[in-house]
Amino acid sequence: MDRKEFVEKLFARAREKAGDAPDFACEACFGSNEEFEVQVKNGEIYQYNVSDNGGLGFRALVNGKMGYASTQILDEAAVDMLVDGALENAALVESEDEQFIFGGSERYPALKLYEPRLEAIDAAKKIEMAKELERLTLRQDPRIAQVEDCALFSTRAESAMVNSKGLDVSAKGNLLGGYVAVVARDGEKVNTGFKVFFTMNPDEIDLEKAAREAAQEALDGLDAVQAESGTYRVLLRNDVAATLLATFSGVFSADNAQRGLSRLKDREGEDIASACVTLMDDPHLEGSAASTPFDGEGVATVPKAVIEAGRLNTLLHNLKTANKQGVQTTANASRPGYAAPVGVAPTNFYFKPSGTDFEGMLEALGDGLLITELQGMHAGANPITGDFSLAAKGFRVRGGRKAEAVAQITIAGNFYEVLKDVEAVGGDLEFRAPGGSCFGSPSVLVKRLSVAGK
Secondary structure, three states: OOHHHHHHHHHHHHHHHHOOOOOOEEEEEEEEEEEEEEEEEOOEEEEEEEEEEEEEEEEEEEOOEEEEEEEOOOOHHHHHHHHHHHHHHHHHOOOOOOOOOOOOOOOOOOOOOOOHHHHOOOHHHHHHHHHHHHHHHHOOOOOEEEEEEEEEEEEEEEEEEEEOOOOEEEEEEEEEEEEEEEEEEEOOEEEEEEEEEEEOOHHHOOHHHHHHHHHHHHHHOOOOEOOOOEEEEEEEOHHHHHHHHHHHHHHHEHHHHHOOOOOOOOOOOOEOOOOOOOEEEOOOOOOOOOOOOEOOOOOEOOOEEEEEOOEEOOOEOOHHHHHHHOOOOOOOEEOOOOOOOOEEOOOEEEEOOOOOOHHHHHHHHOOEEEEEEEEOHHHHEOOOOOEEEEEEEEEEEEOOEEEEEEEEEEEEEEHHHHHHHEEEEOOOOEEEOOOOOEEEEOOEEEEEEEEEOO
16 A cells, blocks of 8 residues: 555544544654665674664544554554554543644755765675775774774665644655774783764765774873873863763753753753853754754754853753743654654754864863763763763873873763853864764863862
């Protein structure tokens, strides 16, 4: 059964079984995702995965309650299964929060989310690229003992939403990326390095750069020493700052705030960060897999400054949370998959960069610590209180220059306090973690963090 015919039968059956419910509305969300990944080791294919997943998520609003059901098969049997499942699910809902099915925005942005040239890179080429990345990494230095992991991956995703109120929107996107993890060894000294990259633009693929940066990270830490315990001014490298933002991004969710899981509830309009901090959520960012013309409820997306010059402008909302707070949705409704319920999540979430390059940020630091790696994010960070205590690596910085590498240290602080203690934000914006949300940051100079070492 084709998709259009299936939806017509689905909506008609749902209307019939919902009876005389005055608020009845329903929605179908289609999703498909093609994924490819090849891992190589010692010049040979180590693992090879190709998947093509897709299906339809259905939700129905009946008597003020929202029910969900999903299927991977579009046939006559699935029609009744979806309708019965969604209506039964709705009947079990105990929450009194008002629910919404959205009829559509006036206009939607035209975004370039799909790059046809990526499709021209076939499996054989991706395998060769993965092998080349491994070869290039091993050639960087005689002390590169081995490549632990090396892979090329690609994804292509399509989504569409149709509902009984007239909404009909769709989008598709793709990207290609890779990663390499290396081990450097010099006598008894051992250290690791890692680099990940992803892009929609084939012209931006630079395997040599990825190999060089992964190898250099491993080599730089071979002679690491343990820093002395104390309180330091700290420069968080761009990838580290992005990782910290990703870990605590949930504090900016209105849903979390309304449930008492964020300290930012009812603090819109307050200064919660240093004046040099502007935090953007930009669903229109060019070249990102997280960019989207509409959110998980079909609302047209817009870029917004969540924090602007230190002041909290807004939390991230979907229709439900916005209604509870009496504000407009920020179009941050999230549905990670066609079968997922509606939540709240950022799109491209990042600290806005300045014009200061990395070397300028080192000079601004003067004397302190440069942190280049954090470990233990899941165990050592509390996303509700903002507290963190994390294993770290990096460098001592003296007179604005990198000095000896440091390792076996722990940095501790509180994310809310870090926002207030930012002294400067760099210009070297970098994004991490492709997928439903992308997190980015330039290097960030922090006034003080506690360091446990020797």
